Amino acid sequence: MPAISNPDDEDAISLMSAIYANTITTYIQKNLSLETSRLQNQVEKLRKLQNNDGSFSWWKGMKGSRYMTTAVAEMMVRLNAIAGTQKSISKMLTSAINYLSWQTAREVREMKKVEEKKHKVSPSEQALHYLYILSMDGRKMKQNLEADKAYLLDKMSKMTGDFSIYGKARAAVVLARNSQQNAAYREKAGEYLQSVNEYAVYREEMGRYYDTRKALYSWRNYKIPTQVSVIEALQMLKPNDKQTIEELQRWLLMSKRTQVWDTPVNTVDAVYAFMKGNESNWSRKAENAVLKLDGKLLPMPQDSTTLGYVKTEKTGKASKLNIDKKSDYTAGEPSMQSLSSLSAKSVPWSRASRCAVSSFLPNLRARARRRRR
Known part of the structure; x- marks a missing residue:
């Protein structure tokens, strides 16, 4: 985490990654005095990159975008999941979710228009991220926005061959978190996770990973989001399957050894994959090697x-x-x-x-x- 705690750049991704790292460091050490002026300055700089409509700009002077706002909001909800609700970013997160809700409402309206013409529709990748943010955040939305959410969840639960491995793992998490709304979602989440497991490759020295075109690459990396999403889905749906989780974590760790986690988002993803579900171990003293x-x-x-x-x-x-x-x-x-x-x-x-x-x-x-x- 030291690598991202004091970024060279002041773009939205780098700043939010630094806030993430510094906040977790403070939380682990249980030392509030470590919440230094550096962290406060990073929060203030990020705040200046948020526009009046709630969107985030990548850099100062650039237009806000749904993509950038989604990336920042996702890191925020994951930080809250690990270290508890952070007051310093709560207003920014609320504004970001309001902006994303507006963008998603427009998408839902267009989907319904296409449906009226008897065409098949599926949620976009950004809509999937939006559902993930809402499921991690847990807040109650206005009635019309809850209706949009229910519409998208229903569509997601009926998608099968349309998903990449990353998409299935992420959908499994979202559906499992919304299973109180619809009991069938939990079963569908399990089906998605089972499908994901069928693509896994295991090598003792490398661990468990996905050597298939369905484990998509992106600008962020070489398959790290896929690995992290599968770990998260397993931790939620099969928390007792520690062997598989550790095998997946081993590949994630070995990937840093051979290729580096070359973006702040990759590092944040990896830290989340190792820390979530291991909170009870943070203060436990381990015997030295x-x-x-x-x-x-x-x-x-x-x-x-x-x-x-x-x-x-x-x-x-x-x-x-x-x-x-x-x-x-x-x-x-x-x-x-x-x-x-x-x-x-x-x-x-x-x-x-x-x-x-x-x-x-x-x-x-x-x-x-x-x-x-």
């Missing part, structure tokens, strides 16, 4: 922080590194790993961290250094 270089214990500096990482350097040649991971958090490597043919003048290694969100970031930084040397 034991590292041995050529059979000799590699001493690590004592660390008093909750987030971040520590490193140590060993000068000289080394042929084998053993890592015994003591915690049960998802990590990039198996519990015990042997790395052969390591020979470097100065090799930094990382120690397992104490909380879920930092348990994967430190190890990856260390491995990245090894690969570069």
Whole structure:
């Protein structure tokens, strides 16, 4: 998270990602004094990018868009889901939802016109995101907007071959969250999730992932939204299937090792996938990993922080590194790993961290250094 907490750019995505990271850091450490002027300034800068109609502009001076507003609002509702309702962004979120509701109402009107001509209609991707935002937020809408929501949910529950893997996983979450409105939605959500699982590929070293055209790429990444959405759907519908969830998380972690999470949104997505459902572990102290270089214990500096990482350097040649991971958090490597043919003048290694969100970031930084040397 440190990589996105102090962004170089001041566009809406970068600012909201920074607010997300800094707020979660404050929440994990249970230290309100960490809510610094930097976080307050980031909130204020984001507020200036919101227009009178509730839409967000990507950059200052640009027109607001449904796409950008959806991306920002989605991060907001996910932040609230992890760290509780954030007063600092609540008014912005309300305005954004009002704008998206207006945009969606226009789409619904057009869909109904097409239906009158006996043509098949399906909700757009933006409408699917809108339903997700509403289902995560949970607020009660005005009667006409609730009717639009019900209309779209009904259409979504009847879509089958029209969805990508990402779409099915996201639809499963939305339908499950609205199952009180219609009991059949829960069953349909399960069907979508079952269909998603049929496309999964498993490799022990890489974990579980989706090697198919139905796992779409986008400007944001190489399949990360698909992976995160499937993890979220499993956590909601099959929370006891921890093995599958951890296998999916393993691929997400390994993808950072090989390709990097190259946008703020990807990083926010990944953090959400690791943190949601693991809230009880955040304050639990995990036993440190034991590292041995050529059979000799590699001493690590004592660390008093909750987030971040520590490193140590060993000068000289080394042929084998053993890592015994003591915690049960998802990590990039198996519990015990042997790395052969390591020979470097100065090799930094990382120690397992104490909380879920930092348990994967430190190890990856260390491995990245090894690969570069």
